[in-house]
Amino acid sequence: MPSSSPDWSALRADFPILDQQVHGHPLVYFDNAATSQKPRAVVDALVRYYERDNANVHRGIHELSNRSTNAFEAARERTRKFLNACSTEEIIFTRGTTEGINLIANAWGGKFIKAGDVILLTEMEHHSNIVPWQMLAERTGAKLRYVPITGDEGLLDLDKLDSLLTPEVKLFAMVHISNALGTLNPVADLCARARRLGITTLVDGAQSAGHMMVDVQAIGCDFYAFSGHKICGPTGIGALYGRKEVLENTPPWHGGGEMIATVDYFKSTWNTLPHKFEAGTPDISGPIGLHAALDYLDAIGRENIFRHDLEMASYAYQRLSELKGVRLFGPKGERGGLVSFLLDDVHAHDVVTIADRYGVALRGGHHCTQPLMKKLGVPSTARASFYFYNTKAEVDRFIEVVREIQKFFGT
Amino acid sequence: MNDDLNDLYQEVILEHAKSPRNFKVLPDANRVAHGTNPLCGDNYTVYLVMDGDVVKDASFQGSGCAISKASASLLTSIIKGKTRADVEALFGKVHDMVTTGHADDSMGKLAAFAGVHKFPARVKCAILSWHAAKAAVAGGGTVSTEGDEPKAE
Structure with missing residues (x-):
């Protein structure tokens, strides 16, 4: 069971990378929405696998192949439990959120989306939850439609939702926590409203998995995609949850080994779920590293992580709002663990370049949300994003650096 | 600091x-x-009025960081009166300077950009408007930076 109040500073010691100087200053790593750091337990799991168990999965009869297959499938069961899916048949390993969404756009979308159908998105989507649908729309003659947001606060304008959920809508794909604004969307409510009308739903969980409790049955979505590397896991591994009934009716995407039952020169039959969607030798160390990451997170407790992230974000938001010449984006209240901001007359890239020289790692740019930036009327924002190993003292240091930047530009 | x-x-x-x-649109520009x-x-448009091979007037519009904006401002001031060959030669020198840090005496105010070489991620900011200017003297078009080496689209 997770402890009620984790020893945050002891956890920090599990991340050797955080203990270093950058440009002569202690590193303050505030780019967690891009990728998180990895605890020793995850690195050790990868080393152990390669030093002891490495072999190809599912096809071997020898001992090492049995071990790697067992570890690979144990990771699938761990991921099922992490999302509270009904069955491991509903867990497909992917390279990450982007690949999960592309799989659905191609395999499910290719079969079920027709000319004149509408794919409903929100105005705060990441490019990875826009572009695959644009490509699908181009191929099929379907149309895209967007749920609008309310200004800089970046909440969905839910009054407009009913009028957008028309009979032509076949899919509603939405981000759970916005990577550019920090908005936490009421996905369970949105999915329920869509489901009543027979609309299939997809939740982009890139910023929510590993930052809060996620129960796909409680959310009631048909698909949920996330990335391992943002939640202490290795890069190149993620998972896609798909409700069994929907996946059973979805044709495969990639063809090759592993996804077949029988192959004839002219006709093949497909393997069962979830293997139907996993062609070729998969990333094996990835799921094993992810397994270690999910164990690590659940030992801390995801409710604890959510509270900690929120505390960091609220504190940073409040400290920034006390400064002159700061424009803040995203909701004032409950939010994911990040703050997006702009300083008057200073471009986000200049903010990030100067902060870096003080050891503070931020991100500046459009955050792969160009349409959202256009909507907000800004070319880019600077973003500080947090995880459980960050501290209030680091936020204080970040604020000092922001003051330095303002002085430097005479604002 | x-x-x-x-x-x-x-x-x-x-x-x-x-x-x-020169932060404006040139209504009689014949190269954009x-x-x-x-x-x-970062997003800039460079406007040129060219008479044959010679840049008679230059301006720019758009948005970006301090480095890219200052670079476009100095560029549009400096290339007035220069020929296409001059602009292309200067592009090469600016490119060398922002990647190596070496500025010779002929660079004048542009030498201020030599420090960019210590910030590899910012080289493309300093060179962006130069790519646009090079495309403009050659007839116009769209250029896009990808990584260190911008290419014409």
């Missing part, structure tokens, strides 16, 4: 970023080129 930062953000750069010169940096969203 950190020395490298002072090298990057020299007085002349901060001043041009704050009050950019658009430069974007898709990774960071």
